[in-house]
Amino acid sequence: MDRPNLLKPKSWAGSVALAKRLERVDLVAAYAQRSQGNYYAGTKGPAPYLDLSETYNRGFYTEVHPEIVGATRFRAGERIVNSNYESQSTLLKSKIYLADAHELELSYLRYDSTYGELMPSQLIWLGQVRQTTNSQVTADTYTSRYRWNPQENDKIDLRANLWHTDTVSLNRNYSDNMWSDMFDTGSERYRRWGTDVSNSTRFDMNRWGGVRLDYGLAWQTEKVHGDGEASTFSSGGRAGHRDEWSLFTSAQWKPLPRWTLDAGVRYTRFSSEDDKPRRVTADSEYCVNPDADGVCDPLMMSSRRSGSAPLLSVQWEPRPGLQVYGRYAEALRMPSLFETTSGFSVSPSQDIHLAPEHTRNKEVGMGFSKDSLWRDGDKFRAKVAYFRNHTKDYLTRTFPNTWEEGSGNQFFTLRNINSVSFHGVELQGSYDVGRFFTELSGTRYTFVETCHFGSYRRMECTEFGIAASYVNNMIPPEWHASATIGTRLFGEKLTLGARGTFMGQRKPTPDFNTEGVNDGFASPVPWHKYTTWDLFATYKINDQFSVDLNIDNLTDRYYLDALSLGLVPAPGRSARLSVTWLF
Structure with missing residues (x-):
């Protein structure tokens, strides 16, 4: 009987087998660091001002009642405190190609950030404009992805993913010791x-x-x-x-x-x-x-729910490049x-059992795409769509109702309101002839509605929001659009272009019968309609090096971003220069 060779490592056979199965390994390592100090607001536009017209003659002195008129507490051209941030990101990634169409991808991402933040309510209620101690967040993300897709087998395209995130955050968004001690x-x-x-x-x-x-x-x-x-x-x-x-x-x-x-x-x-x-x-x-x-x-609160959401769509292509489609989709978002x-800021009530948001989206549209439409090599794309989005049991914050248990001891309640609906039309288009290109897009909302049955409400449904609700600052503008035009020069090494953003106003809140929406708790941010222009340039030196220059808000416009959650103006004119090196 042959005796085993005890000097030969048993792992050799496995290593040789793995080497035969290993076809290629791609490795990626990246590090990015960003740092920005407090930016400055624009100088042109509807900036706030101090109104001193309300005066009273008291005999020996004149009493003046100053009033800030405008959307924010910040003046035109003023430095905006708490807009600073600094971040560091590290990425390690590998993709392993094995024989028989097996692939394995492993990655690790580390993100560290410090940033300034002030609670919007302190700006609204207390008029505080001051720099806070920086907030911090650190996030580690681990991901593994496996795929098996043998080309000769139509029955198998198997994917399996496993991931983990670990985040530690410290939020210092208040500037008063009383708030810090209480909350x-x-x-x-x-x-x-x-x-x-x-x-x-x-x-x-x-x-x-x-x-x-x-x-x-x-x-x-x-x-x-x-x-x-x-x-x-x-x-x-x-x-x-x-x-x-x-x-x-x-x-x-x-x-x-x-x-x-x-x-x-x-x-x-x-x-x-x-x-x-x-x-x-x-x-x-x-x-x-x-x-x-x-x-x-x-009492230890617990929630359990389940449900199903279907999807159905039909697409017809009457001629090459022309598509007509209809789509109905439901979605459930669990609390x-x-x-x-x-x-x-908010907690669920003990006698309110939260249900999932149930969204029903309906959309019909038409798209057209064709190359060499008007001249050889050009590319034309266009799309128009009409949508109706209705979300039942929308999750948001409100005041407690008088008949609910604990309403006298709880300031805010997280609940399902009846519904939120948005209807509108979308348009998209682009044309590219190589040396010149342009893109256009826009959305028009034809119907906006929020519905909630609760205490102290005259109307169940409105188009402007609900008292103390987060939804108030998620109502989109009546319309918005964007346009890009550019050119490619020197054999397409240099790309120059301009981008315009056109933002309309949201539906206004009435001066009367506002259902408490304007009472200060998550009241709508009164941003104005605005137009901004950006310039961009990219020069590709070779396949490894490229340089990018961006000038944002070229006209130095003073404005608040649409759907902004705080009374903080957007950055004024600013420039960014970046260099990319691939190796």
């Missing part, structure tokens, strides 16, 4: 794990066309924990955990060369636990094991960990 959140650590597996299978049904079937599952879990020392359940940082998983499938069928049908459905289920105990009074229906003093066992835990 000290300290730092929060947010950790999240997730995985998903999916596969695509193709079938050829001869004269009935081809079918592509996609199916899979996804799962994620997340935890948050704060180290603040404030005593109330709504302060000291959030603490809780949440799980969500889903099953999905979709099919694409081309019964005829000019027709494409898509259908699918996703089932989602979630559960969330608030790890902060709630105090419950003896007269509450949630009181358990009250003692002689009427003290009940603390987030922020929305289902107690903390500063």
Whole structure:
């Protein structure tokens, strides 16, 4: 009998087999650092001013009642405090190509940032304009992606992903010690794990066309924990955990060369636990094991919901390059960990069980694309679409209703309101002849509505928002558009262009019967319509080196960004120069 060779390493065989399977390895390492001080507001536009016209003669003296007229507390050309930030990013990434069409991708991303921030409410209520201590955030992201896609097998295009994020944030967005003592959140650590597996299978049904079937599952879990020392359940940082998983499938069928049908459905289920105990009074229906003093066992809030969302679309191509389509899609957004835990600014009520947002989107449109339309080598693209988006059980913040338990002790409540709806038209177009190019896009909203049945409301539905709700500053302008025009010179090494942004106003809030929307808590930010122009230039020295120059807000316009959450003007005229080196 042969005796084994004890001197030969057993791992050699495995190493040789792996080397035979290994085809190629791509490695990427990147580091980026960005730093910006406080920028300056523009000098031209509707800047605020001090009105001293209201005066009263008191005999021995004149009493003046000054009033700031305008959208913000910042003057034209003023340096905007807390607009500073600094960040560092590090990326390590590898992609491994194995035999038999196997691929494995591994990556690590580190992000560190410090930035200035002031709570919008301090600007609105207290008129405070001061630099705060910088906030901080650090995020580590780990990702692995696997794919198996053998070219000779139409039944397999397998993908599997596994990822993890670990984030630590310290938010210092207040400038008053009273706020710090009352609502000290300290730092929060947010950790999240997730995985998903999916596969695509193709079938050829001869004269009935081809079918592509996609199916899979996804799962994620997340935890948050704060180290603040404030005593109330709504302060000291959030603490809780949440799980969500889903099953999905979709099919694409081309019964005829000019027709494409898509259908699918996703089932989602979630559960969330608030790890902060709630105090419950003896007269509450949630009181358990009250003692002689009427003290009940603390309540630990939990939420569990599930549901399905379908999708269906049809596309017809009557001639090459011309597509006509219709699409109906539903989506469920389960309540987030922020929305289902107690903390500063808002908490869910103990007798309100949050439901997922249920969105129904309807869209019809037409697209046209053709090369060499008017001259050889040109490219023309155009699209027009009409959409109707309706979200039932929209999640947002409101005031408590009088009939809800604990309404007298809670200032804000996170809840599902009845609905939010947006209807409108989108236009897109581009034309490229090589040396010259242009792009146009625009959106017009024809219908905006927010609906909520609650206390102190005269109208259930309005077009301008809801008292104390985050939705007030998410209502889009009535219209907005953008345009780009440019040229390529010196054999397309140099690209020059200009970009215009045209922003209309949102629907105004009435002076009367505003349902409390303008009372100061998340009131609409009164940004004006504006037009800004940017210039850009890119010079490609060779395949490794390129230089980019951008001049933003060329006319030094004073304006607030549309959908802004705070009374802070956007940057005035600014220039950026960057160099890219590929090696």
